[in-house]
Amino acid sequence: MTAALSPREMVRSGLCIGCGGCAAHAAARGAAMAFDGHGLLRPSGPGDWYRERSPALARTCPFSPHAANEDELAARLFTGAPQADAATGRYRAAYVGHVAEQDFRSRGSSGGLASWLAVELLRRGRIDALAHVAACDEPRRDGRLFRYRLSRSEGEIRAGAQSRYYPVELSQVLAGILAVPGRYAVVGIPCFVKAVQLLRREHPLLRERIRYTLGLFCGHMKSARFADSLAWQMGVAPDEVRAVAFRTKAPQRPANWYRARLAMGDGRVVEQDWWHLVDGDWGAGFFMDPACNFCDDVMAETADVSFGDAWVEPYASDWQGTNVVVARSAEVAALLEEAVAQGRLALAPVDAAFVARTQAAGLRQRREGLAYRLARRRAGIVPRKRVAPDAQRPNARRRLIYRMRRSISRWSHRMFRLARRFGAPWLYLRWARLALAAYHALAYHRGRWGRLVERIGLR
Ligand SMILES: Cc1cc2nc3c(=O)[nH]c(=O)nc-3n(C[C@H](O)[C@H](O)[C@H](O)COP(=O)(O)OP(=O)(O)OC[C@H]3O[C@@H](n4cnc5c(N)ncnc54)[C@H](O)[C@@H]3O)c2cc1C
Structure with missing residues (x-):
């Protein structure tokens, strides 16, 4: 058929x-x-x-x-x-x-x-x-x-x-x-x-x-909300942004220190490093x-x-x-x-x-991570991939990272939508800050939670 x-x-x-x-x-x-x-x-x-x-x-x-x-x-x-x-x-x-x-x-x-x-x-x-x-x-x-x-x-x-x-x-x-x-x-x-x-x-x-x-x-x-979130975090209204440069270059700044620049309708220009953004860690999947x-x-x-x-x-x-x-x-x-x-x-x-x-x-996210996500998929059309489903290969910490990344992606859409509807950027920003701290603790053993993750043996 x-x-x-x-x-x-x-x-x-x-x-x-x-x-x-x-x-x-x-x-x-x-x-x-x-x-x-x-x-x-x-x-x-x-x-x-x-x-x-x-x-x-x-x-x-x-x-x-x-x-x-x-x-x-x-x-x-x-x-x-x-x-x-x-x-x-x-x-x-x-x-x-x-x-x-x-x-x-x-x-x-x-x-x-x-x-x-x-x-x-x-x-x-x-x-x-x-x-x-x-x-x-x-x-x-x-x-x-x-x-x-x-x-x-x-x-x-x-x-x-x-x-x-x-x-x-x-x-x-x-x-x-x-x-x-x-x-x-x-x-x-x-x-x-x-x-x-x-x-x-x-x-x-x-x-x-x-x-x-x-x-x-x-x-x-x-999604387009990433650009809106940049505006919120730089203190300007997303609707008034005229142009966005997601990556700008400057001497003395390594290429991988991304810095975003927004140009406003009234001529103002605002800039911020991705590192200082609540959703600027690419790996977290916002x-x-x-x-x-x-x-x-x-x-x-x-x-x-x-x-x-x-x-x-x-x-x-x-x-x-x-x-x-x-x-x-x-x-x-x-x-x-x-x-x-x-x-x-x-x-x-x-x-x-x-x-x-x-x-x-x-590559890790699209090989080992994909195999894990495929093994956990329960509903909808079954994708046909060049990677076989495998829930066993990643260790416990990597499994948690893949799950957290996916959940941050999913919830970033929802929380931003909610914050937008109520005109309350803080709602999204506070949630995102917490989500990022949890991700950093797990992925890089950063912060107080990170030490805890290390102590309980998740490596
Ligand atoms: C969504 C996205 C994710 C990326 N992720 C990675 C990554 O994980 N690792 C990595 O090494 N590189 C990644 N890249 C590619 C990288 O950012 C550069 O685009 C690439 O290295 C080419 O740089 P360049 O200076 O040669 O291109 P430039 O001379 O800057 O030209 C870029 C060209 O791409 C076009 N373009 C820009 N954005 C898009 C888009 N969204 N869709 C289609 N065309 C577009 C522009 O119009 C322009 O013609 C990503 C790019 C995008 C758009």
Whole structure:
């Protein structure tokens, strides 16, 4: 029997990541992507579309258990890639480094390579436009701070540099690609790139027009409430924020000391280090999209090339930012090598083990942590993952960490919603401070509770 799924089933199972793939082809039926009460993007539309079970959705939704997985997609896409690794997926070459020419590095979140490659593809006439994420000019009017757009000039591409830890969706840019002939590249986090690859298998026009996929490594996706929470903690009103830079760079500050900057409508600018935020510890999982609990791809294994941060020394301490790069397509690998030979990129070859070391925490959460979560899953659609369910492997402390992380994610959505409804930020902030202290005690043996955790032998 052919498998079929509806958008409603995916949402209700907590497996919808809000990529917009399902809505891209259904605009005529009134389907669109909209924010839910937690600031997560989800499909919305008339009941007959939302409830309709379709084989096409089962094949193209990135978290559908009936869709091809990352290994199956990569095996078809990158047939010549000589190396395969459990962390990076198939690949031709891997590097660590940064852009050496112009100001790509200082304007990028990391080493500036994602924007550089997109500009290079445009300059060489290999693409006509890039689908990527840029700030909205009028956040109030748009009801959001960032969205995917199609950039057709070098200036537009460069203006979109930096990482956005904020919900975005692909439906409108995919509709744009279908409407206007041309050659396109798409930048995305792993599940979004997977969605694009699954859609390319189904739709000849997308297959023909989307020529390149540029992946971003991903720890998890956050809800729009993370940006609102930054505003609360910096003493400004979320509605009056005009622009958010989640990561800014400054000399003497290691790259991994994230500092966020908010620009207000009245010209004020406020800044804060993530370390001082109640929800600024990435590992604690505040505002994480629930679907990220069931992801097993850290490095965008279905992208022609993927970019991440080199979170190992000496690179993590270098304030200017350093990329790790995994090249899978022969064309992109050749292009990178040529630019290195010309001195335009400063890249050194590395192996998969090095790349994996830069993402140790993310990989633990998507391997051992995922196996544990799969073993504990009781309801909803059963995800099909490349990791087998296993509740035994993590030790007692790791099991508690995985459970606490998941519970912080779940409750951060609820507590923020409650605090927002009652106009009482303190409600969320006090809860978050406590949750963070408990997480730190368990994960790092920090504080009074941490000493207790150590004493009772949880290591
Ligand atoms: C949600 C998220 C989680 C991440 N988690 C990790 C992680 O755990 N480990 C790690 O090493 N790296 C992670 N990254 C990737 C990292 O932050 C950098 O984006 C990457 O190293 C590329 O840096 P760069 O300087 O080369 O890119 P830049 O030159 O700054 O260009 C970035 C490009 O990505 C586009 N972009 C920004 N945000 C998004 C988005 N949300 N969706 C699609 N496109 C976007 C921009 O429009 C721009 O074109 C994450 C990125 C995101 C968006």
